[in-house]
Amino acid sequence: MVNVAILGFGVVGSGVAEVLDTNERHIEGKVDDLIRLKYILDVRDFPDSPFAGKVVHDFSVIEQDPEVSIVVETIGGAKVALDFTRRALQAGKSVITSNKELVAEHGCELLRLAQEKGVSYLFEASVGGGIPIIRPLNQCLAANEIEEITGILNGTTNYILTRMIRAGLSFDDALREAQANGYAEQDPTADIEGHDACRKICILASLAFGRHIYPRQVPTEGITGVTLADVAYADSCGKKLKLLGRAIRRTDGKVCAYVAPHLVDRENPLSGVEDVFNAIAVRGNAIGDVMFYGRGAGKLPTASAVVADVIDAAKHRDEKKRMFWAEGGDDTAVPPDGLESRWYLRGTGVQAAEAAFPDSTRLSRPGAPADEFALVTPPMTRAALEARLTGMTPGSMFRVLD
Amino acid sequence: MVNVAILGFGVVGSGVAEVLDTNERHIEGKVDDLIRLKYILDVRDFPDSPFAGKVVHDFSVIEQDPEVSIVVETIGGAKVALDFTRRALQAGKSVITSNKELVAEHGCELLRLAQEKGVSYLFEASVGGGIPIIRPLNQCLAANEIEEITGILNGTTNYILTRMIRAGLSFDDALREAQANGYAEQDPTADIEGHDACRKICILASLAFGRHIYPRQVPTEGITGVTLADVAYADSCGKKLKLLGRAIRRTDGKVCAYVAPHLVDRENPLSGVEDVFNAIAVRGNAIGDVMFYGRGAGKLPTASAVVADVIDAAKHRDEKKRMFWAEGGDDTAVPPDGLESRWYLRGTGVQAAEAAFPDSTRLSRPGAPADEFALVTPPMTRAALEARLTGMTPGSMFRVLD
Numbered sequence: 001m002v003n004v005a006i007l008g009f010g011v012v013g014s015g016v017a018e019v020l021d022t023n024e025r026h027i028e029g030k031v032d033d034l035i036r037l038k039y040i041l042d043v044r045d046f047p048d049s050p051f052a053g054k055v056v057h058d059f060s061v062i063e064q065d066p067e068v069s070i071v072v073e074t075i076g077g078a079k080v081a082l083d084f085t086r087r088a089l090q091a092g093k094s095v096i097t098s099n100k101e102l103v104a105e106h107g108c109e110l111l112r113l114a115q116e117k118g119v120s121y122l123f124e125a126s127v128g129g130g131i132p133i134i135r136p137l138n139q140c141l142a143a144n145e146i147e148e149i150t151g152i153l154n155g156t157t158n159y160i161l162t163r164m165i166r167a168g169l170s171f172d173d174a175l176r177e178a179q180a181n182g183y184a185e186q187d188p189t190a191d192i193e194g195h196d197a198c199r200k201i202c203i204l205a206s207l208a209f210g211r212h213i214y215p216r217q218v219p220t221e222g223i224t225g226v227t228l229a230d231v232a233y234a235d236s237c238g239k240k241l242k243l244l245g246r247a248i249r250r251t252d253g254k255v256c257a258y259v260a261p262h263l264v265d266r267e268n269p270l271s272g273v274e275d276v277f278n279a280i281a282v283r284g285n286a287i288g289d290v291m292f293y294g295r296g297a298g299k300l301p302t303a304s305a306v307v308a309d310v311i312d313a314a315k316h317r318d319e320k321k322r323m324f325w326a327e328g329g330d331d332t333a334v335p336p337d338g339l340e341s342r343w344y345l346r347g348t349g350v351q352a353a354e355a356a357f358p359d360s361t362r363l364s365r366p367g368a369p370a371d372e373f374a375l376v377t378p379p380m381t382r383a384a385l386e387a388r389l390t391g392m393t394p395g396s397m398f399r400v401l402d
Numbered sequence: 403m404v405n406v407a408i409l410g411f412g413v414v415g416s417g418v419a420e421v422l423d424t425n426e427r428h429i430e431g432k433v434d435d436l437i438r439l440k441y442i443l444d445v446r447d448f449p450d451s452p453f454a455g456k457v458v459h460d461f462s463v464i465e466q467d468p469e470v471s472i473v474v475e476t477i478g479g480a481k482v483a484l485d486f487t488r489r490a491l492q493a494g495k496s497v498i499t500s501n502k503e504l505v506a507e508h509g510c511e512l513l514r515l516a517q518e519k520g521v522s523y524l525f526e527a528s529v530g531g532g533i534p535i536i537r538p539l540n541q542c543l544a545a546n547e548i549e550e551i552t553g554i555l556n557g558t559t560n561y562i563l564t565r566m567i568r569a570g571l572s573f574d575d576a577l578r579e580a581q582a583n584g585y586a587e588q589d590p591t592a593d594i595e596g597h598d599a600c601r602k603i604c605i606l607a608s609l610a611f612g613r614h615i616y617p618r619q620v621p622t623e624g625i626t627g628v629t630l631a632d633v634a635y636a637d638s639c640g641k642k643l644k645l646l647g648r649a650i651r652r653t654d655g656k657v658c659a660y661v662a663p664h665l666v667d668r669e670n671p672l673s674g675v676e677d678v679f680n681a682i683a684v685r686g687n688a689i690g691d692v693m694f695y696g697r698g699a700g701k702l703p704t705a706s707a708v709v710a711d712v713i714d715a716a717k718h719r720d721e722k723k724r725m726f727w728a729e730g731g732d733d734t735a736v737p738p739d740g741l742e743s744r745w746y747l748r749g750t751g752v753q754a755a756e757a758a759f760p761d762s763t764r765l766s767r768p769g770a771p772a773d774e775f776a777l778v779t780p781p782m783t784r785a786a787l788e789a790r791l792t793g794m795t796p797g798s799m800f801r802v803l804d
Contacts, residue, residue: 143706
């Protein structure tokens, strides 16, 4: 018998309880032991839930119960969740989480602690919801040197951009619609400003490149600056606007990581990723390009990734060799300053733009004001671009993904 | 030290040697032991190869060398490869293969033998080349009941269809181009008649649904019947022609499996899978839809999947719980006779078609002969469709993927 405790009975936590319950017989075939949900920790009671009898309010009940070998942390944030995760690992219990903030900020420490204690710290659900990406990156692509990861990592912003592109909604209207449909929080900051995508690219980059990359090291730009004019110009040259998290291994061994809106060509499979779906493209030196696609969020997809980790931890209790990455440092990650891209620029002042960028491709859209310009430059660094911007203030300035 | 022998020094076998060599330092970080290539078995010698000194011609050298714990079988076919695989497993060596024919025909027997001997039989590279799909299906999606698998499983046919759709080449011209580019064999039968896709859907279905499904149980239709007229009609209704392998769990527990060309809507991410790329869409009861995308063939992608399996076998030498599925039987798989689809029909005799299918959507294309019809029916079984075909002989008859 493998006893499991869930910390936090919110959307994901209750989904985990449901998936464990619904697929119990199926899961039994995957592990020798029965997996039993023993406790649910929450500050609230849930008298109407079928799991009401399992609810406890004191973490030490779980911490001190030697029968509990697996703790599922779905509290979120990096305060209480950090404390409970440390204590659970210290007590010799494996911890499974969907908490990207905690992994992005403290993954290195927690993986080391798990290794010391001979238990697992697993977080498949922290990136891409139900999409299997952490384990394939760690195992299936093990024979590759990973060269680059580029992903649509946030479902909320992808939904908003999709609605702007398809239905012609303004950013504000699309955001309101996303909130009404439950795809965006009432405070949508973490999504629309790119923080959520930033945490996820940090996790992927740390795993792929072997050293912890912290969110504060990753320049992050959200989608609040994307306008319908930009959507129209992108469309005019066969591209779509997508918020991408990227991590690229440089020849000097450092990792260039950032989050920003990009123009993505329609021929690129990432451009076809619509609505709340996520996709992560990985380039390895042997495998070439592979892409993982699916629902990036949602109760049951995320819960199913958590439960897959529970099964894994239950099966491999005696195995010591685990995922890990080394501590990072100031020299691990670099901003994309040296990264050459074609750039999309939109602003006012056609003559100044033509003088500054004679080598660029001009774009047009129906109904554009007479003094509006939009263009795509040849490949150059951000510094080279900004040097040419003297006396101009572009309204939008996004990289083109090539 | 983990000693490896490669059987067959063809495209994949030599790729495995290369990836082991190139990424040696990277691989060392993944396993405690060094992985060393000790033998290459082939009937030929390779005096100019850097691996020349490792070539042997007698399998018993490998079979009887207790130092060799992992055998990579890249011979192909189900004769010599079957004999050597059985003997290697009997001798207590793990076997890694890219040989889809062998797994599709004998996977159940070989997995059982591996389990008896406490070793591994792994075949990530047998489906989707370098795309991680076997392990995610077995592990990451373990918390799900798999409901359906639908895949573009053959790169050659996808290349041919892409060239017909994009460049307007006839089937014959597109095939010749694929052969000239090395994407199709001189004898392309296994690809264009769908046999290759059939083997792959058998492997995926056996793994996902737990009982062996044999190629002979899976009705298979290739793409030789697809014409440019069909491509044009599909385009007229926003769809693309794709060769799909499908396996669907029925409510009675049986698996409906088949391979056939389908009309796929442009909104479906499978429609964006072009050229030699493969993609496998999996639907689970918790996760919803996920898709795995990448190069379905090629020396290095396939080799990198083989080497990932080698690493896995090297890491988990003592672990007994492995992939498996039970023996199949006549009652395991059923043809798609009961599966309702919308159908695309093209043929001659407009009046007869309109009389037989008054409830259908008529399609048109520029330059169609006056007596040609093309239509999409409402959802119905194949039997219901054929009952309406009295006196008509459609030139093409494909399911629409909904």
